[in-house]
Each structure stands twice: as structure tokens, then as C-alpha cells.
Amino acid sequence: xxxxxKKYPSFRDINFSNLFNKNTVRNAFFMTAGIFIFIIGVIIxxxxxxxxxxxxxxxxxxxxxxxxxxxxLIIDRKNFSLTLYEDxxxxxxxxxxxxxxxxxxxxxxxxxxxxxxxxxxxxxxxAHKYYKFLKLNxxxxxxxxxxxxRGVVTQSQFDQLKFEFYYEECPKLETELGGNVGLHGIGRxxxxxxxxxxxxxxxxxxxxxKNESIDEILSVTGKGTKVVIK
Numbered sequence: 666x667x668x669x670x671k672k673y674p675s676f677r678d679i680n681f682s683n684l685f686n687k688n689t690v691r692n693a694f695f696m697t698a699g700i701f702i703f704i705i706g707v708i709i710x711x712x713x714x715x716x717x718x719x720x721x722x723x724x725x726x727x728x729x730x731x732x733x734x735x736x737x738l739i740i741d742r743k744n745f746s747l748t749l750y751e752d753x754x755x756x757x758x759x760x761x762x763x764x765x766x767x768x769x770x771x772x773x774x775x776x777x778x779x780x781x782x783x784x785x786x787x788x789x790x791x792a793h794k795y796y797k798f799l800k801l802n803x804x805x806x807x808x809x810x811x812x813x814x815r816g817v818v819t820q821s822q823f824d825q826l827k828f829e830f831y832y833e834e835c836p837k838l839e840t841e842l843g844g845n846v847g848l849h850g851i852g853r854x855x856x857x858x859x860x861x862x863x864x865x866x867x868x869x870x871x872x873x874x875k876n877e878s879i880d881e882i883l884s885v886t887g888k889g890t891k892v893v894i895k
Contacts, residue, residue: 669753747878759874785801799848803844
């Protein structure tokens with residue numbers, strides 16, 4: 666019995682004129698152009714929003730402050746905002762990006778989450794790969810105590826973290842809790858990302874702001890400034 670074999674067309678048999686006819690090329694052109702125009706429109710919209718933002722100097726003058734002496738920062742992970750206060754007086758709010766995993770609070774290294782708790786700025790790096798970096802004293806004592814209860818750190822590691830919390834500016838001991846969390850800029854891609862009118866969480870757990878916002882915050886804060894993340 667003869668069996669018929671299905672014959673597939675060879676490369677030479679394909680009629681490319683049917684694949685790339687005028688309608689296909691035209692539709693592809695309009696789709697590409699539409700996407701390009703949309704991206705440009707989004708960036709222009711972001712530029713307009715940024716141009717309408719008052720500088721911190723202007724805001725301070727409006728509120729009657731020549732300088733700020735008791736600054737504290739409140740970071741709201743749900744609203745993607747960093748709010749700057751002088752004592753209890755609202756000064757200015759900033760849009761932020763957070764860790765890639767914003768559904769949980771940070772409990773271990775490489776979880777992509779932003780920690781929750783009360784911290785302080787313990788170190789400042791003005792030559793960071795993301796422009797400038799205001800390091801936080803994560804893990805704090807509460808983070809270390811919770812990790813001890815969960816068996817993530819040993820008693821000796823907890824004791825060392827506790828010592829560093831009280832007597833060192835920044836924690837130095839490397840544990841499963843991770844570290845090197847803080848506020849930083851966007852870096853070289855600042856002009857693109859700062860003009861996006863939506864939030865894109867991309868960090869390893871730190872809080873990212875546009876470079877200009879980091880400059881403003883750094884102008885009124887320093888080591889020891891209180892930072893609450895909720």
C-alpha cells in the first residue's frame with residue numbers, strides 16, 4: 666500500500682509578496698508610529714508635570730521657613746510617596762519607586778522588598794551608581810529581633826547587630842537579612858524615568874527618586890535624619 670507523505674513548501678516556494686503586501690506594510694508602519702507617538706506623548710506629559718513642581722526652596726518660603734532643623738521623612742509604600750516634614754509640619758511630597766516585590770516587607774536578602782519600620786540615615790554616598798545614596802540603618806533592632814525569633818539569625822549575630830545598632834552608624838554584619846538599603850536617585854537614565862507619569866518599581870528594596878529630588882532631600886537632611894517606612 667502506498668502512503669502519501671505530506672509535502673511542506675521549501676523556502677524557495679514561499680511567495681513573500683503575499684506576506685509583505687502593501688496593507689501589511691502600511692499596518693505595521695501605523696502601529697509602530699502609534700506606539701512611538703504614545704511614548705513621546707507620555708514623556709511630554711511627564712515633563713509638563715515636572716515643570717509644574719515647586720522647588721523645596723519655594724515651598725519653604727511659602728510656609729515661612731528660612732531653613733529646616735528637625736526634618737523627618739515618611740515613606741508610604743501603598744501611595745508610592747515620600748513626605749518631608751519639619752517636625753510635624755508638612756513641607757513637600759515626592760513620588761518614589763520601591764522594591765520589585767512590593768507585596769511584602771523585607772525579611773531577607775534578595776527578596777526584592779522594601780523594609781517597613783523606623784530607621785535613620787546612617788551614611789551618605791555622593792558618588793553612587795544611582796547618583797546619590799542615603800543609606801538607612803537596616804536591619805534595625807526590631808528587624809534583628811524578629812529574625813532571631815524566626816531562626817534567620819543566630820544569637821551571636823543578633824548580639825552583634827544589637828551592638829552595631831546602638832554604637833555604630835550603620836550595620837556592618839552581613840546576615841540573611843540583607844542590607845545596603847536606602848534612598849537613591851535614578852542615575853544615568855534619570856531624564857527618561859523621571860518623566861514617566863506612572864510608578865515603576867525596579868529597585869532591590871531601596872527607595873528611588875529622581876536625581877533632582879535626591880538633591881533636594883539631601884539639602885535639608887543628613888546623618889541621623891529619621892525615616893519611617895510604612
